[in-house]
Amino acid sequence: MVKWTEEERRIIRGVWEKVDIDEIGEELWARALIVYPWIDRYFGSFGDIFTTTAILKNPKLAALGKVVLSALDTAVKNMDNFKAMYAPLSRQHYEKIKVDPDNFRLLAECITITIACKLRAELNPQVQATWQKFLSAVVEAMNSQYK
C-alpha cells in the first residue's frame, strides 16, 4: 500500500469534503462518454446514450456515477488498506464486466476535471498533485486483480 503523509491525508479529506456525491456523480459518466466515446461499449443496457443530450439526461448514468463515488468514499475513509478492500471490485471489472483497465485512468481524469470545475482555484497545484496521487492508488487497486 501507498504511504501517505499527514499533509496528504489532510488534503485528500479536504477535497473529498467538498464533493457532493449526487452533483458530481451526475456529471462524471457524461464527461467520460462524451470525451471518450468508445466507453459506450460497456453501457449496452443503459438505454439512449447516443447523443450528448441523451447522455446528460440518462438516469442510469447518474446512478452509476454515485456508485463510483461511493466506492471512492470507501477509499478516502480507508486510505491505508483500500487496496485489499477493492479486490472484489477489481475482480468484478476483470472477470464479469471485462473493462479494459486503461479506462480506469480515463475515468480518474474525468473525476479530477469535474472536481476542478467545482473547486476551481482551490484545486491548486499542490492539491492537484496529492489528489492525483490518491487516484493513481485507486486505479492501481482497480488493476490489482487483472492478470
Added chain:
Amino acid sequence: MVKWSDFERAAIQDIFSKIDYDVVGSAALSRCLIVYPWTQRYFGSFGNLYNAAAITSNPKVAAHGKVIMAGLEKALKNMDDIKTTYKDLSVLHSEKLQVDPDNFNLLGDCLTIVVAGQLGAAFTPEVQGAFQKFLAVVVASLRKQYH
C-alpha cells in the same frame, strides 16, 4: 484532415477568448512540473524548481508559459491545418529539445485542469470534449516529425 463541427470551432474559440493568457500557460506548466516531477529534466536552465512554491513563483516558468500559449494560439488560428503549422515546432522538440512526446499529453492534461478551474461550470462535458479533441490534434502535430 481533422474535421471540426461548428460546435467544436465555436467552443474552442470561446475557451480561448475567456481564459487569461498570462495565467493559464504558466499555471499549466507549473502544475506539470509539480505533478509529474520528471518533466523538470527539460528545464535545467530554469533555476530553482525544488518545490511547488519555487516552481509557481519562478519567472522563467511564467515566461515559458506565455511561449506555450503563443504556440497554442497559432494552432487556434490555423485549426484546419495544425499539422503543417506545427512542423518546425515538432522538429524543434524532437531534434533539439529531445522531449519524450508522452510528456505532451501530460502538459495537455494540466492545461485541461487549469481551464476547467478557470471556467467552472461553463466547462461542460461537451466543451471538455471539444477542448480535448483540440489538444489531441495539437499533440499529434507535435509528434508528427518524430521518427
